[in-house]
Amino acid sequence: MERIPILRMGDLLLVTIQVDMHDRLAMTLQDDLTARIVQEHARGVLIDISALDIVDSFIGRMLSNTAAMARILDAETIVVGMQPAVAITLVELGLNLTGVKTALNVELGMAMLNKMQRR
């Protein structure tokens, strides 16, 4: 079965979505990520969506839900690299990704996670 790879870096999990996800693949990623957070005792999750040229309500919901599930499992999620056209479209669609932390790129997202963990 097709899967999106999840990389571990210390106590962080890194996901780079590089394919146009169909709905089942998005749900699989959500399940895999929550399982890996527990398995690896991860404290942070970085989801890089810079290669995604659309985020519709389904993928938006998956990102929100993943962040909420991770938070309950004591891990912070940061979504990084959203393209400007995607941000414009998302808001017009009616999704504002409440509760999802974002950063402009992987580097800034990583810095944000490190800062949060030092507290």
Added chain:
Amino acid sequence: MAASSMNSNAALSNANKTLPLRSDDDVVRLRTEVRHRAIEIGLSLVEQTKVVTAASELARNTLRYGGAGEALIEVIQHGAKRGLCMTFIDKGPGIPDVALALTDGYTTGGGLGLGLGGAKRLMDEFDLKTEVGVGTTVVIKKWKRF
């Protein structure tokens, strides 16, 4: 506009295309096809993104609520204006209350309830025809800005 007339039209314009919507993968294929057409007629990146997103929402509706169906993608012309027209057709249960279905947050399918209303906001024109027990057809259009 009827899908059955597509075969005779196909010879006139290869820009018109009907795609089946029977699985998640069909939705991804449709997004790719819509993106190509949007680039072809010169829509800006933001407009392309809106059109592809709206198509994705409606294709998912066709699949989830209509059971299955098809999408017709057409390049349209009105005077000097060029645009993209997409028609989503299903023979599903239909929508009993269209105003309610267009309300943000209303859903019967466990989604976010943003699909119909969201697609309407993202496009220039939106037309929904539905009959309970017969099916639903949604037509959306985006015109290229000069």
